[in-house]
Amino acid sequence: MSKHTGSTRARIDLHHKAENELYKLENTVKAEFYDFCHKFRQNPDQPGLDLKQLKGDSRIWRAKVTRNIRALMIPVGAGPNARNHWLVIAVRPRKEVYEQLQVAINRVTGEIEFVDLAVVGDTALRRAGITLTPAEPEKTTPTQPEPDVPNPEVAVLQPLLAGVSAEQLGELGVAEQLIPLALAVVTEDELDDLLRGAPMLSKDVLYGLASGMPLDEVRAEITSKVSLDRTPDLDDLASAVERTKITTVDDDLRQVVEEGDFRAWKVFLHPTQKAVVEVDFSGPARVTGGPGTGKTIVALHRVNILAQRLAAQATPGAHPILLTTFTANLAADLRSRLSSLMTPELRELVDVMHIDQLAARITGENSSRRPTRKRVDDQAALREMKDLVAEVGHDKWTPEFLFEEWDQIILGHSVTTRSEYFQVRRSGRGRGVTRTERAEIWKIVDQFTARMDKLGIETWGQAAERAARYEMARAAQVEQLRAGTDEVQDGENSSGARARDYRYQHVVIDEAQDLRAAHWKLLRALVAPSANDLFIAGDTHQRIYDHQVTLGALGISVRGRRSQRLTLSYRTTREILAHALAISDDTSIDYDDLDDGRDTLAGYRSILHGPRPTFVEYDSWEAERAGLAATLETWRQELKSEDRDPTGRIAVCVAEHGKVGEVISYLSSQENLTCAELTKDGVKGSGMIHVGTMHRFKGLEYERLAVVGVSEGIMPRRYLERFRDSDPERYERELRKARSLLFVAVTRARDSLAISWHGQRSHFLPKIVEG
Numbered sequence: 069m070s071k072h073t074g075s076t077r078a079r080i081d082l083h084h085k086a087e088n089e090l091y092k093l094e095n096t097v098k099a100e101f102y103d104f105c106h107k108f109r110q111n112p113d114q115p116g117l118d119l120k121q122l123k124g125d126s127r128i129w130r131a132k133v134t135r136n137i138r139a140l141m142i143p144v145g146a147g148p149n150a151r152n153h154w155l156v157i158a159v160r161p162r163k164e165v166y167e168q169l170q171v172a173i174n175r176v177t178g179e180i181e182f183v184d185l186a187v188v189g190d191t192a193l194r195r196a197g198i199t200l201t202p203a204e205p206e207k208t209t210p211t212q213p214e215p216d217v218p219n220p221e222v223a224v225l226q227p228l229l230a231g232v233s234a235e236q237l238g239e240l241g242v243a244e245q246l247i248p249l250a251l252a253v254v255t256e257d258e259l260d261d262l263l264r265g266a267p268m269l270s271k272d273v274l275y276g277l278a279s280g281m282p283l284d285e286v287r288a289e290i291t292s293k294v295s296l297d298r299t300p301d302l303d304d305l306a307s308a309v310e311r312t313k314i315t316t317v318d319d320d321l322r323q324v325v326e327e328g329d330f331r332a333w334k335v336f337l338h339p340t341q342k343a344v345v346e347v348d349f350s351g352p353a354r355v356t357g358g359p360g361t362g363k364t365i366v367a368l369h370r371v372n373i374l375a376q377r378l379a380a381q382a383t384p385g386a387h388p389i390l391l392t393t394f395t396a397n398l399a400a401d402l403r404s405r406l407s408s409l410m411t412p413e414l415r416e417l418v419d420v421m422h423i424d425q426l427a428a429r430i431t432g433e434n435s436s437r438r439p440t441r442k443r444v445d446d447q448a449a450l451r452e453m454k455d456l457v458a459e460v461g462h463d464k465w466t467p468e469f470l471f472e473e474w475d476q477i478i479l480g481h482s483v484t485t486r487s488e489y490f491q492v493r494r495s496g497r498g499r500g501v502t503r504t505e506r507a508e509i510w511k512i513v514d515q516f517t518a519r520m521d522k523l524g525i526e527t528w529g530q531a532a533e534r535a536a537r538y539e540m541a542r543a544a545q546v547e548q549l550r551a552g553t554d555e556v557q558d559g560e561n562s563s564g565a566r567a568r569d570y571r572y573q574h575v576v577i578d579e580a581q582d583l584r585a586a587h588w589k590l591l592r593a594l595v596a597p598s599a600n601d602l603f604i605a606g607d608t609h610q611r612i613y614d615h616q617v618t619l620g621a622l623g624i625s626v627r628g629r630r631s632q633r634l635t636l637s638y639r640t641t642r643e644i645l646a647h648a649l650a651i652s653d654d655t656s657i658d659y660d661d662l663d664d665g666r667d668t669l670a671g672y673r674s675i676l677h678g679p680r681p682t683f684v685e686y687d688s689w690e691a692e693r694a695g696l697a698a699t700l701e702t703w704r705q706e707l708k709s710e711d712r713d714p715t716g717r718i719a720v721c722v723a724e725h726g727k728v729g730e731v732i733s734y735l736s737s738q739e740n741l742t743c744a745e746l747t748k749d750g751v752k753g754s755g756m757i758h759v760g761t762m763h764r765f766k767g768l769e770y771e772r773l774a775v776v777g778v779s780e781g782i783m784p785r786r787y788l789e790r791f792r793d794s795d796p797e798r799y800e801r802e803l804r805k806a807r808s809l810l811f812v813a814v815t816r817a818r819d820s821l822a823i824s825w826h827g828q829r830s831h832f833l834p835k836i837v838e839g
């Protein structure tokens with residue numbers, strides 16, 4: 069990142085906040101900024117650049133980029149060469165440059181911080197007695213400072229942070245200039261205004277305190293995670309710039325900035341993310357965290373770091389790292405992100421495959437002695453179970469119950485004999501079954517698998533189970549070889565017999581919460597038990613299938629320090645997050661942690677802001693679709709007016725599968741709204757608006773999202789009511805799954821979220837929406 073320019077020219081770096089400002093400027097201004105940098109590096113003092121110190125903080129200089137745009141810069145070179153090295157701290161309209169701007173070195177992080185009071189609301193500034201003086205006042209319209217009169221309505225209110233002292237805020241890392249203002253704010257809106265342009269740590273601490281986090285928790289969860297191990301010298305800018313997130317302005321940067329904020333994740337990891345990416349784990353490790361906390365980003369960077377470490381000793385053509393996830397479209401997304409993060413040489417070291425593809429590859433390698441079976445989805449297999457139950461005239465158990473018992477318990481625990489089935493624990497399956505009943509179930513399931521065999525078909529669950537067995541045999545063989553107790557039999561067409569080594573050196577897994585036991589056995593067997601063998605990212609609040617596992621019981625121990633949690637959301641705004649949390653109902657529902665502990669969303673928070681989500685009730689499905697079309701048209705026009713192509717930025721998440729087609733045909737009949745369906749394998753077609761069921765939205769993100777059909781009877785489905793009395797445990801499980809599905813859906817939205825229903829609104833939707 070930090071290339072040095074020639075010694076005779078000044079070096080320019082961009083503070084990450086300035087880089088963010090640059091992303092938002094028009095392309096013509098960006099181009100002028102690069103011309104400006106070019107000239108500045110040759111001679112900062114040439115007259116056209118009009119370089120001048122501010123009157124307030126004399127370390128800050130302003131220079132002219134265009135007639136209306138100014139760059140704010142500080143010299144950060146060491147000693148007498150200070151002016152050989154400059155840091156751009158802001159790029160902004162001339163009118164927003166004022167004399168009270170300040171830079172400081174944060175006493176906790178030691179980084180250079182820049183506080184922007186131009187965006188702080190007038191009320192807060194007035195109450196703190198601050199008047200901003202423009203550095204280049206307009207000649208024609210002199211600005212009259214507002215009289216310093218407190219607003220009588222808010223003056224009597226309690227400060228939002230009553231009970232916290234200035235000293236405590238300073239010690240937690242809040243920027244000095246913000247402290248008096250923070251202590252004066254009395255409403256959430258004022259706090260929002262204050263923090264809009266604030267440094268990240270100040271935002272995180274102040275939002276934490278305002279949401280009721282105790283001081284100790286803020287210290288432990290936020291401040292200590294970013295704290296330097298020593299007190300920084302608060303005057304030494306040259307050292308501080310080394311600790312600050314910066315990008316050097318060189319010829320490559322121009323193209324990079326054109327990518328906009330989508331590149332931010334590649335460059336600036338949050339310290340908590342960075343720690344998880346870089347640390348050495350003595351064995352398997354797990355990272356959990358609410359939606360949008362960067363688990364996928366961490367997984368990608370982790371792959372990059374592991375590849376860097378292996379690069380020197382890698383055999384040409386080998387792929388020692390596996391990155392896997394749940395579905396084909398998520399794997400495709402990982403592939404493209406990885407290619408933009410890694411060098412082509414390092415990228416070569418990585419296989420990216422979704423979990424079914426992995427199982428198919430392994431069963432394929434082992435199938436020369438068996439006829440290949442056609443893989444079918446669970447619905448097709450359930451139809452076979454229904455036919456079988458009808459043919460044998462069985463009426464004690466429903467086909468659905470029998471199928472799930474087979475899939476989750478018998479297949480899920482790799483049960484191969486009747487006596488194993490008698491002993492297996494059926495946790496999570498609701499009503500208990502006696503030994504005699506188990507014998508009956510076993511008999512039907514046996515007939516069912518024989519039928520599937522005869523038809524030459526298998527489910528993906530069966531394929532995973534088979535792949536796990538092959539890979540476990542291979543691992544056993546490798547271990548025997550290592551112990552010197554076995555010879556390799558060349559020529560046998562089985563990966564178990566052929567293998568001299570484990571398939572991979574590192575395996576990184578995303579969206580781990582929905583993997584089944586057989587997948588975990590397969591993944592465990594792919595890599596030798598060793599340091600950094602398995603890296604697992606997932607969130608059980610987002611589990612939308614029925615596969616609950618206990619990793620410890622599957623030979624994957626992620627206890628103690630090998631279990632990490634991310635809590636700061638980079639996607640979900642504060643407005644959306646509050647509603648999403650109410651939907652997940654984390655405080656009253658127990659969510660597992662993929663092991664035998666409990667995972668919570670405690671501390672899950674955001675410092676991003678956006679519009680409040682909208683909640684709209686309609687009389688009928690017809691009316692709801694018309695309302696949806698109007699919302700989408702507004703969004704389309706808003707994006708267009710910002711000169712941004714709406715394609716792929718807007719999506720509709722439909723609560724019920726049968727209604728996806730109805731939404732698409734309705735929208736397609738509107739003049740401007742073309743659609744593309746979101747399928748299991750990704751987006752089908754090139755339409756502007758992506759439409760799919762909630763399941764299809766797993767792991768994705770959209771700038772603007774409409775979730776439709778969130779009515780009672782659809783979310784959750786009415787048919788679940790029959791389990792309320794007959795099988796209360798199953799009832800609870802199904803409700804939780806439905807709740808998680810809605811939680812996943814609403815947390816896909818980055819900026820705007822519109823939720824609607826017709827008839828009675830789902831009881832999962834939080835009460836606070838009515839306020």
Ligand SMILES: Nc1ncnc2c1ncn2[C@@H]1O[C@H](COP(=O)(O)OP(=O)(O)OP(=O)(O)O)[C@@H](O)[C@H]1O
Pocket residue numbers: 332333334336337338341357358359360361362363364365366607610637638639766767768769815
């Ligand atoms: N350090 C970062 N800097 C900038 N953007 C980031 C950073 N970390 C994450 N993001 C962005 O936040 C968004 C969410 O990240 P990511 O998809 O990794 O979260 P996640 O925890 O995997 O979410 P989910 O559980 O919902 O799938 C993405 O747009 C990502 O680019």
